[in-house]
Amino acid sequence: MMSGSAWAAQPPTPVHGQEGQDAPWVVTPQELVDTMLDMAAVQPGERLLDLGSGDGRVVITAAQRGLHAVGVELGAGLVTMSRERAAEAGVADRTEFVQTDLFEYDFAGADVITFFLLPELTIRLRPVFFDLRPGTRIVSNTWDMRGTEEDPEARGWDPDETIVLDPCPGFCSAHAWTVPAKVEGVWRLADGGELELRQRYQMVEGELRTAGRRITLQEGRLDGTVLSFRAAGIRYRAEVDGSAMTGTADQAAAWRATHQP
């Protein structure tokens, strides 16, 4: 971590590779920025937040795609440079650069979060991301949220998707996640049966207990608020809304379940 005096010693004009509070300033190649936004399937009108926004390139590219984009960056010179670049690109009205510590910033309200930070920061942010609104998309340059060897939760949160650019423009991997709904626990089915779910991020295991049978769930996973699994050869799918879920199943009637306190 950089001390206050080290911040004061930062060059007035940013220099690529310069130290930052928790990570240095190193840019994401434009090709990878484009890939990251494609992976998040960004839509005009959505809100994007780039954590540690450097020279503002992710924010500016998102604004050029019609999003309202916010960059959080501690380096004063980088914030000034980002605002100038946004004005030159004609997207000043759809961009905002906030000079603050990303760990002090409230991420709520973002539809898409992007970052290119060091592995230990990524792991520090993991519980914060997991608590965001289900369906929020997160995309990173290079570092994922599986954890490190020393981390007891190693292999924590696998990406939903990873893309590696070839040829590599310098940094070439991007990882994407969708924040899953929280479904851990026992759910009461409308037919009197029960669905018991155990959750590790987007991965779901458990048991369906219905009509005197106990069926182990297979291929259980969450894509935001959409839960899907297979039981006794039947594929089930449900939309989770807080403590209720409404579902469909192959060759079967629609179903409903409520979370047991």
Ligand SMILES: C[S@@+](CC[C@H](N)C(=O)[O-])C[C@H]1O[C@@H](n2cnc3c(N)ncnc32)[C@H](O)[C@@H]1O
């Ligand atoms: C690797 S650069 C990524 C820049 C940009 N997001 C990109 O992809 O091109 C990381 C940035 O995070 C900034 N940074 C480091 N620690 C920070 C903190 N605690 N709060 C806000 N910004 C921080 C650095 O100044 C640097 O610009």
